[in-house]
Amino acid sequence: MSIIDSINSPADLKELSLPELSLLSAQIRDIIVKTVSKNGGHLASSLGVVELAIAIHYVFNAPEDKIIWDVGHQSYAHKLITGRRKTFHTLRQHNGISGFTRIWESCYDAFSTGHSGTSISAALGIACAKRLKNDKSKVIAVIGDGSMTSGLAYEGLNQAGGIHKNLIVILNDNDMSISHNVGALSSLLSRTFSAKKIQVLRKELGEFLKSLPKFGNDIYRIAKRSEETFKSFTTPGMLFEAFNFDYFGPIDGHNLTHLIKILNNIKDLDEPVLLHVTTKKGKGYPPAEKKPEYFHGVSGFEIESGGNLCPGKKRPTYTDFFGSTMVKLAKTDEKIVAVTAAMPEGTGLGEFKEKYPHRFFDVGIAEQHGVTFAAGLAVEGFKPVVAVYSTFLQRAYDQIIHDVCLDSIHVVFAIDRGGIVGDDGPTHHGAFDLSYLRSLPNMVVMVPHDHNELCKMLVTALAHNGPIALRYPRGAVTTKTLENNTDLIPIGKGEILKQGDDLLILGIGRTVDDALLAHSILLNKGIKAAVVNCRFVKPIDADLICSLVKKIPRVITIEENVLMGGFGSCVLQCLADNNISGFRFKSLGIPDTFIEHGPQKLLREKYGIDAAAIVSAAESLY
Numbered sequence: 198m199s200i201i202d203s204i205n206s207p208a209d210l211k212e213l214s215l216p217e218l219s220l221l222s223a224q225i226r227d228i229i230v231k232t233v234s235k236n237g238g239h240l241a242s243s244l245g246v247v248e249l250a251i252a253i254h255y256v257f258n259a260p261e262d263k264i265i266w267d268v269g270h271q272s273y274a275h276k277l278i279t280g281r282r283k284t285f286h287t288l289r290q291h292n293g294i295s296g297f298t299r300i301w302e303s304c305y306d307a308f309s310t311g312h313s314g315t316s317i318s319a320a321l322g323i324a325c326a327k328r329l330k331n332d333k334s335k336v337i338a339v340i341g342d343g344s345m346t347s348g349l350a351y352e353g354l355n356q357a358g359g360i361h362k363n364l365i366v367i368l369n370d371n372d373m374s375i376s377h378n379v380g381a382l383s384s385l386l387s388r389t390f391s392a393k394k395i396q397v398l399r400k401e402l403g404e405f406l407k408s409l410p411k412f413g414n415d416i417y418r419i420a421k422r423s424e425e426t427f428k429s430f431t432t433p434g435m436l437f438e439a440f441n442f443d444y445f446g447p448i449d450g451h452n453l454t455h456l457i458k459i460l461n462n463i464k465d466l467d468e469p470v471l472l473h474v475t476t477k478k479g480k481g482y483p484p485a486e487k488k489p490e491y492f493h494g495v496s497g498f499e500i501e502s503g504g505n506l507c508p509g510k511k512r513p514t515y516t517d518f519f520g521s522t523m524v525k526l527a528k529t530d531e532k533i534v535a536v537t538a539a540m541p542e543g544t545g546l547g548e549f550k551e552k553y554p555h556r557f558f559d560v561g562i563a564e565q566h567g568v569t570f571a572a573g574l575a576v577e578g579f580k581p582v583v584a585v586y587s588t589f590l591q592r593a594y595d596q597i598i599h600d601v602c603l604d605s606i607h608v609v610f611a612i613d614r615g616g617i618v619g620d621d622g623p624t625h626h627g628a629f630d631l632s633y634l635r636s637l638p639n640m641v642v643m644v645p646h647d648h649n650e651l652c653k654m655l656v657t658a659l660a661h662n663g664p665i666a667l668r669y670p671r672g673a674v675t676t677k678t679l680e681n682n683t684d685l686i687p688i689g690k691g692e693i694l695k696q697g698d699d700l701l702i703l704g705i706g707r708t709v710d711d712a713l714l715a716h717s718i719l720l721n722k723g724i725k726a727a728v729v730n731c732r733f734v735k736p737i738d739a740d741l742i743c744s745l746v747k748k749i750p751r752v753i754t755i756e757e758n759v760l761m762g763g764f765g766s767c768v769l770q771c772l773a774d775n776n777i778s779g780f781r782f783k784s785l786g787i788p789d790t791f792i793e794h795g796p797q798k799l800l801r802e803k804y805g806i807d808a809a810a811i812v813s814a815a816e817s818l819y
């Protein structure tokens with residue numbers, strides 16, 4: 198029996214010797230690689246913290262002690278140690294365990310995660326609550342150097358240091374976000390590697406001071422007293438010590454002996470503590486060590502080579518078309534600049550970054566800053582395109598309102614992963630953007646039906662003068678042909694794709710395909726449905742919609758957004774505002790709930806956002 202088979206809770210770890218713990222780490226890696234090779238997932242991040250997860254659970258007593266894994270994408274070893282070994286094969290599968298930590302999934306998951314930078318704030322809240330309850334157990338936040346670029350992390354550090362709360366923050370420094378980490382923090386942390394040089398320098402300086410005639414020894418004593426100051430100015434500790442944290446490290450995050458020793462030492466300190474560990478992303482699986490960016494979040498792969506399970510030509514995605522259009526447009530318009538929050542590849546800006554490095558800005562995992570930064574670029578006459586996933590743009594809501602919309606600043610929001618994203622689940626579905634953007638004065642909200650329309654909408658957005666968003670889904674495009682046509686789309690105008698007198702189907706974005714499919718199915722049933730690609734949620738094409746509803750008073754709207762405040766409710770409001778009544782209406786979209794993880798197709802089927810749902814809605818309107 199392998200050691201992992203005997204681990205049903207962290208208590209079982211504590212029975213093991215160091216060599217056994219080391220064997221366990223290899224077995225955990227093996228399970229992670231095998232499972233992710235089938236199910237997909239965040240491989241490299243999870244492989245990087247296997248020893249750290251073992252050491253934390255060995256030293257602390259979860260679930261009384263609370264461990265919060267920032268983002269939670271690296272929590273696979275934690276899951277395997279905390280009673281989920283037998284269900285681990287269901288990782289990220291529908292009805293299986295989540296790819297992140299979830300408080301409903303296990304009492305060992307102290308906080309639900311998915312978005313970056315929340316761990317310190319949550320941990321501090323838990324620590325304060327514990328203090329109020331006179332509960333002496335510990336709280337540990339584990340945060341990556343990428344996530345440490347989030348402003349939220351510093352808000353947490355600031356409060357924790359200010360109130361001297363007993364909180365342990367472990368900085369997992371692998372020098373990577375998804376791509377290479379960016380910004381001043383990243384270069385500060387990399388000074389770690391010259392720590393040896395610093396020791397030599399300090400020794401040489403000491404010898405030199407002592408050798409000075411007369412005052413040498415005195416100066417040396419003063420210098421020695423300032424040792425701490427010297428140290429903190431030459432190591433990353435200076436940053437965290439400024440926040441009143443006791444800084445320890447950097448230590449090797451793959452050395453179990455050191456990890457256990459230092460965790461035991463800091464465990465009972467009654468101070469905010471920051472432990473800096475250095476790890477290697479992808480550790481123990483050579484293909485992931487070699488290509489940590491590719492293996493950050495990966496779909497199934499062949500274990501031996503690390504290669505793709507379905508080699509050959511991949512169908513291009515909406516993201517690909519966005520990226521290539523950006524490159525094309527930037528060639529002739531020097532004012533176009535691109536902003537990403539730590540996701541150059543994910544948002545399709547890889548080629549732009551290569552070709553126009555001076556017009557490309559990676560702001561780190563800092564969506565709020567990214568939006569206001571873009572507004573700054575815009576007021577100086579540039580045309581910033583903020584390329585961001587829908588779910589992460591939620592972070593920047595106030596910045597969109599206060600810094601962009603209020604003065605109608607021309608910032609283009611290229612919002613990827615709008616709608617259901619699939620296996621990453623509720624923290625990652627882009628379910629709310631149409632609702633949260635539609636309500637903002639000056640904002641234009643476009644949703645392309647296909648990749649050709651996406652390209653035209655990007656051109657339209659750049660030609661517009663004010664806040665404007667285009668939102669498109671995750672995944673491969675449905676049609677193959679690329680029209681070489683970049684005509685502007687008139688703002689606020691939809692288009693009729695199919696004529697019909699019996700039923701009116703109003704689609705937006707990807708769901709227009711469902712509407713077209715439903716049109717064919719309904720035709721076979723003797724129902725002639727008109728299909729409209731509405732294109733704009735704001736301004737909505739009121740003239741077109743009202744005139745059609747007057748003629749065809751059976752209406753179905755379909756959207757991949759929450760129904761609350763989304764496209765369907767926008768249509769209803771438009772009809773009410775125009776005193777149109779006497780129609781039957783059904784809106785399809787995401788209900789008032791958080792959608793679980795699972796394949797996109799399955800979730801669309803389950804929540805009634807597909808052609809079959811349109812057909813049954815149509816039948817219910819008769």
Ligand SMILES: Cc1ncc(C[n+]2csc(CCOP(=O)(O)OP(=O)(O)O)c2C)c(N)n1
Pocket residue numbers: 242245268270271311312313340341342343344345369371373374375478493538539540562564589592
């Ligand atoms: C607010 C937010 N923006 C973007 C992301 C996407 N994202 C997931 S993990 C990650 C990188 C995290 O880097 P780090 O914290 O260093 O962890 P590592 O994967 O390197 O272990 C990013 C950008 C996110 N989860 N949340």
